[in-house]
Each structure stands twice: as structure tokens, then as C-alpha cells.
Amino acid sequence: MNDPTDLAALADQMSTALDNAFADSDPRIRQTLALAEEAGEFVQAARRYLGLARHTGDLDQVAAELADVVITAFVTARTFGIDLPTEITTKAGVIVTRGWRDTPAS
Numbered sequence: 152m153n154d155p156t157d158l159a160a161l162a163d164q165m166s167t168a169l170d171n172a173f174a175d176s177d178p179r180i181r182q183t184l185a186l187a188e189e190a191g192e193f194v195q196a197a198r199r200y201l202g203l204a205r206h207t208g209d210l211d212q213v214a215a216e217l218a219d220v221v222i223t224a225f226v227t228a229r230t231f232g233i234d235l236p237t238e239i240t241t242k243a244g245v246i247v248t249r250g251w252r253d254t255p256a257s
Contacts, residue, residue, distance in 0.1 A: 159236070162225035169226070182227040189223045192216050 154160070170178060193216040199208030228235035 158222065158225045159229075161222060162229045165222070165226045166229050178230045182223070182230040186220070186223045186227045189216070189220045193220050 166178070169181065173181060193213070195204065196208055196212045196216040198204040199206055200210055200213045225235055228238075
């Protein structure tokens with residue numbers, strides 16, 4: 152991998168390494184759990200940074216955890232056969248035209 156910002160190539164490289172290391176496990180389950188774990192670690196780092204936890208943290212920790220989430224999301228998408236860049240483009244179009252979520256009826 153020449154370009155460290157090429158997330159698709161990094162996802163392929165990491166998926167191959169994980170498949171070789173854990174050949175007997177279901178990669179979809181493994182990646183789903185890894186993504187959930189990384190998301191939880193990001194939330195905890197953000198809580199520390201925002202002063203919402205017993206221990207404080209800094210923005211560098213938040214950035215590092217967010218990078219872990221993004222990389223793990225790309226690996227997970229590859230494992231599930233999802234074209235994440237296309238899905239991101241589609242979702243971004245929806246967000247721009249109607250907002251993040253539909254507003255609940257009152």
C-alpha cells in the first residue's frame with residue numbers, strides 16, 4: 152500500500168491479514184464486533200475530552216479513536232461486500248436534501 156489515505160486499499164490489506172489469522176471464524180461476526188468495539192472506544196474518548204467522564208482526555212485521543220472507527224468501518228464494509236464510498240455518496244445526497252433523519256410526525 153503506497154498511499155496511507157487510500158482506505159479501500161488499507162481495508163483490503165487488513166481484511167486479508169485478519170482472514171489469514173482467524174481463518175476459522177465468521178468474518179462478518181468478527182468485523183461487526185470490532186466495529187462496535189471501536190465505536191464504543193471513540194465514545195469513551197469523546198466523553199473524557201468533553202469532561203463527561205471521571206478521567207479527562209485530550210483531542211488527540213478522540214482523533215485516534217475516530218481514525219480506528221473509520222478504518223474498521225472500511226474493513227467491515229469490505230467483509231460484507233458493501234461499496235462504502237458509494238454508500239457514503241448516496242447518504243450524503245440524502246442528508247443534503249432532507250437532513251440526517253426524517254422528522255417524527257407530531
